[in-house]
Amino acid sequence: MVEAKEQEKFEIYSTSICPVCQRRIPMRIYEEDGVIYLEKTCPEHKEFEDVYWGDAELYKWFFKNWYTARYVGDGLENPHTGIMKGCPYDCGLCPQHKTHTVLGIIDVTNRCNMACPICFAYAGASNYVYEPSYSQIVEMIRNLTSNKPWACNSLQFSGGEPTLRNDLPDLIREAKKAGIRHVEVNSNGLRLAEDKEYFRTLKKAGMDTLYLQFDGLREEPCRKLRGRTDLVPIKEKVIENAREIGLKSIVLVVTLAKNVNDKDLGSIINYAVKNRDVVRCVNIQPISMAGRARKEEMREMRITIPDAIKLIEEQTQGAITRWDWRPVNWPVPVSKGMEILKSRTYPEFTMHPMCGAATFIVVEDDGSYKPITKIIDVDKFANTFWEVYYAGIRGEKTLAKTKLLNLLSLAKSDLIRGLVKNVVTKGSYEALGELMYKMVMIGIMHFQDVWNMDLDRVQKCAIHYATPDGKIRSFCTYNSLHRNDVEKQFAVSISEWTSKTGRKVNEPV
Numbered sequence: 001m002v003e004a005k006e007q008e009k010f011e012i013y014s015t016s017i018c019p020v021c022q023r024r025i026p027m028r029i030y031e032e033d034g035v036i037y038l039e040k041t042c043p044e045h046k047e048f049e050d051v052y053w054g055d056a057e058l059y060k061w062f063f064k065n066w067y068t069a070r071y072v073g074d075g076l077e078n079p080h081t082g083i084m085k086g087c088p089y090d091c092g093l094c095p096q097h098k099t100h101t102v103l104g105i106i107d108v109t110n111r112c113n114m115a116c117p118i119c120f121a122y123a124g125a126s127n128y129v130y131e132p133s134y135s136q137i138v139e140m141i142r143n144l145t146s147n148k149p150w151a152c153n154s155l156q157f158s159g160g161e162p163t164l165r166n167d168l169p170d171l172i173r174e175a176k177k178a179g180i181r182h183v184e185v186n187s188n189g190l191r192l193a194e195d196k197e198y199f200r201t202l203k204k205a206g207m208d209t210l211y212l213q214f215d216g217l218r219e220e221p222c223r224k225l226r227g228r229t230d231l232v233p234i235k236e237k238v239i240e241n242a243r244e245i246g247l248k249s250i251v252l253v254v255t256l257a258k259n260v261n262d263k264d265l266g267s268i269i270n271y272a273v274k275n276r277d278v279v280r281c282v283n284i285q286p287i288s289m290a291g292r293a294r295k296e297e298m299r300e301m302r303i304t305i306p307d308a309i310k311l312i313e314e315q316t317q318g319a320i321t322r323w324d325w326r327p328v329n330w331p332v333p334v335s336k337g338m339e340i341l342k343s344r345t346y347p348e349f350t351m352h353p354m355c356g357a358a359t360f361i362v363v364e365d366d367g368s369y370k371p372i373t374k375i376i377d378v379d380k381f382a383n384t385f386w387e388v389y390y391a392g393i394r395g396e397k398t399l400a401k402t403k404l405l406n407l408l409s410l411a412k413s414d415l416i417r418g419l420v421k422n423v424v425t426k427g428s429y430e431a432l433g434e435l436m437y438k439m440v441m442i443g444i445m446h447f448q449d450v451w452n453m454d455l456d457r458v459q460k461c462a463i464h465y466a467t468p469d470g471k472i473r474s475f476c477t478y479n480s481l482h483r484n485d486v487e488k489q490f491a492v493s494i495s496e497w498t499s500k501t502g503r504k505v506n507e508p509v
């Protein structure tokens with residue numbers, strides 16, 4: 001548990017792991033020259049330093065207002081593992097985990113039709129094929145939907161490149177059959193650009209969103225990140241195909257690397273706005289670090305959430321400022337208030353505020369846009385939901401409903417007033433979807449690696465991998481610690497796979 005210490009410069013303590021031997025070690029998080037750093041010492045492998053958050057002012061604002069949340073998640077009523085070695089080795093989800101699964105992820109293959117220099121997970125690099133069977137995937141879906149009290153209802157098929165599986169449409173149908181409301185497919189878009197009929201089949205099967213790898217509109221960053229220089233027209237073709245097949249929900253997923261594509265954020269946002277009939281969201285993911293770097297190099301190479309926020313402020317000429325962002329756990333009071341009003345459970349985004357940040361931009365017909373913070377007081381909005389929640393748990397339902405009506409007075413435009421009303425009265429997933437179609441969301445999530453891992457963050461993670469061993473693990477612990485072991489347990493050699501299928505590993509099967 002983190003303890004805040006009152007003093008001039010910010011300083012708290014948490015727990016991390018040694019990046020070399022992976023033992024649990026204490027971690028100090030502290031302020032220096034306007035930046036938040038971390039330092040940790042392993043008895044065997046000595047000291048490690050890293051940038052935790054690139055801007056102390058934003059960090060302290062998030063920490064003060066959203067860290068000491070009035071509601072901390074309860075995790076699962078039915079954890080899948082026990083407490084044996086402690087976090088992060090008991091994943092999971094173990095009884096210590098604090099947040100239920102909001103988004104489940106299933107890797108359906110590690111095969112890929114690209115060979116990105118930044119990826120070490122694809123079959124070509126790992127030298128084996130990890131491809132769970134159809135029935136194993138159905139079981140993983142069942143496992144996610146068995147979570148209590150909130151049965152996961154949002155799922156991403158990922159990989160590798162999931163579109164290399166010809167049975168992906170059937171898997172999407174299985175997810176829908178199991179009660180998953182929102183199914184998304186994470187893809188580099190290669191097959192979707194050239195095979196529109198396959199794309200259509202995914203949509204018909206029930207794919208709600210395409211989570212499209214998109215590193216910008218210049219080929220140079222693509223060459224550095226992906227090792228190819230023909231990707232921009234391919235991504236544009238995917239967008240065109242989506243429009244033709246009627247898919248109106250694409251997330252542009254940007255892997256953000258310092259001195260590679262950090263000058264491209266403004267143009268990517270403009271591109272999303274221009275294509276807002278099909279693009280719902282830009283999701284920016286600062287790149288995770290591999291290898292061992294010295295303290296000065298680490299400080300030089302790291303790009304963190306506030307760095308991206310400041311770049312966006314510069315590159316949108318101040319249209320989206322640093323104060324227009326809120327942390328990933330901002331929706332918690334909305335879920336809790338709605339729970340009182342509708343007497344049902346809602347997904348709880350009780351993640352750590354330093355894991356991610358988001359804003360929405362509301363776009364006018366002429367393409368100009370404003371962040372939602374300029375149209376509605378989002379903090380008063382959230383506070384009203386807290387008031388609804390507290391009135392409700394005191395048994396004052398009438399007061400809760402009165403508080404809710406106050407919400408409408410906060411909206412400064414008819415559009416938002418109408419949409420708020422819709423969400424509040426319907427209280428449904430569809431109503432939220434309708435709200436989303438009027439805006440473009442910009443999100444940033446900084447996934448952790450062994451250098452900056454904060455166990456306080458991973459224990460609150462809401463994005464979870466389901467795996468064939470019957471476990472569900474936090475995204476960041478899975479990728480940093482567990483992935484290799486799990487995959488090897490279920491993998492076959494590339495030669496065994498190719499002789500069984502008669503195909504190359506980068507071909508659709």
Ligand code: SF4
Pocket residue numbers: 086087088089090091092093094095096097098458459473474477
């Ligand atoms: S990350 Fe969560 S599930 Fe994994 S060991 Fe830690 S608390 Fe348990």
Ligand code: SF4
Pocket residue numbers: 351352355356445446447448457458460461462463474475476
């Ligand atoms: S995936 Fe990683 S960065 Fe995102 S919420 Fe989970 S722990 Fe935080």
